[in-house]
Amino acid sequence: MLVIEGLTRRFGDKEAVSHVDLEIGEGAFIGVIGRSGAGKSTLLRMINRLQDPSAGRILYNGRDVTALKGRALREWRAEAAMIFQQFNLVGRLDVLTNVLMGRLATVPAWRALTKSWRPEDRAIALSALDQFDIAPLAAQRADSLSGGQQQRVAIARALAQEPALILADEPIASLDPRNTKIVMDALLRINKHFGITVLCNLHSLDLARTYCDRLVGMAQGRVVFDGAPQALTEQVAHDLYGLEAGEVMDMPAAAKPAFGSAIPEGAALA
Template identity: 75%
Template sequence: MLVLNDVARQYNNKAAVSAVSLTVDRGSFVGVIGRSGAGKSTLLRMINRLVDPTAGTIAFDDIDVTRLSGKALRDWRARCAMIFQQFNLVGRLDVLTNVLMGRLNKVSTPRALLRLWSEEDRAIALSALEQFDIAGLAAQRADSLSGGQQQRVAIARALVQEPDVILADEPIASLDPRNTKVVMDALLRINKHYGITVMCNLHSLELARGYCDRLIGMSAGRVVFDGAPELLTDDVARGLYGLEADDVIETAPVAKPELSPGDAVAVAL
């Protein structure tokens, strides 16, 4: 269980996040929504400790995340994987090597620097690529792939970390509708088949309603809505988004895909 207690972050005396208290159950799929500048990205980055809170505590089970440093912090970041809007791949390296970077916390530093990956690590990485239908791209340079393919590589890299939590920061912001569905379906499969907690910042309200079990609405750094997707009516959303409401409230609902066990290829973690 992930617990945030009065977490805050200030930049130059301006509050990016203020007094956020949340409890996130294991295995849930949580959408974090709100207008630009609401504090969504800062919230996720504090959970991963890419940004340090200026107040409050973050805990995962019996671990005080806010106090971690050194190897313990690196271990936490392996358990709490990040997926970014701009993929954060090493473009000149091949796809398989980019995915294997997710195994860095499992191997010694000399072996990682020399790229001396074990057969087990390679098998895990290839299995992850197979799950997202891109194993055939394993030898290609990452920067030769489309945006949707690169994001699937980034998700595969996160999966091979063997995480308890995946934090996705606007993962579909730069993708077309087809690749948006592919990426969101991939995150949903990870959540449902492996029980990995997913927290995902989303701009589209209908995508959030269609894929998430719970929505957290933020405004001016504070949580102003926390509940099931069906409780977030258009009237509530208009209050949350203000002038941006027409951009995020779409007329056609997005149906959550029905998943069966055969939809996912098992990854040998």
């Protein structure tokens, strides 16, 4: 159970996140929605402790995440894996090495520096790539891949961390509709197949309704909606997005796949 109590982040006089209270159960798929600047990214970065809260605290299964330091903090960042909009891969390195970076919290630094990875770490990384039908790309440079392929590598790297929680910060913002569906299907598969909790910042309300079990709507740093997707009416959307509501609701929702379904044939070549 992830519990967020009074979480606040100030930048000067501005509160990017203001007194957020949330409880998130194991295995949930949560969509965090709201217009740009609503505080969604800051919220996820604080949960991962990439940014420190100005006030409030984060608890995970009773452990105070906001008090963690040193090795305990590094272990938490592995447990709460981040997926970023811009992939954050090392382009000159091959795909497998990028995924192996997800194992850094579990191995001595010298292994990464000398590329002396243990066989079990390589097996975990290859298995993560295989989950998304991109194991054949393991030897390719990351910067030779398409955007959709790079994001799936980033998801595989997160999966290689063996996390309890995945925090996806606008993971489809730079992708076309086909790759958007492939990436969202991959996140859904992780959630349903492995039981990993997913918090995903999304701009499209239709995608949020399609994939998420629960939606958390933010405006001006505060949570203004928290409920089931079907409870998010057009009026609530207008309250969240104002004049932008029509833009974020105009993407046709894809049929939600069964969690055991495979990545579409040919997806690895996207």
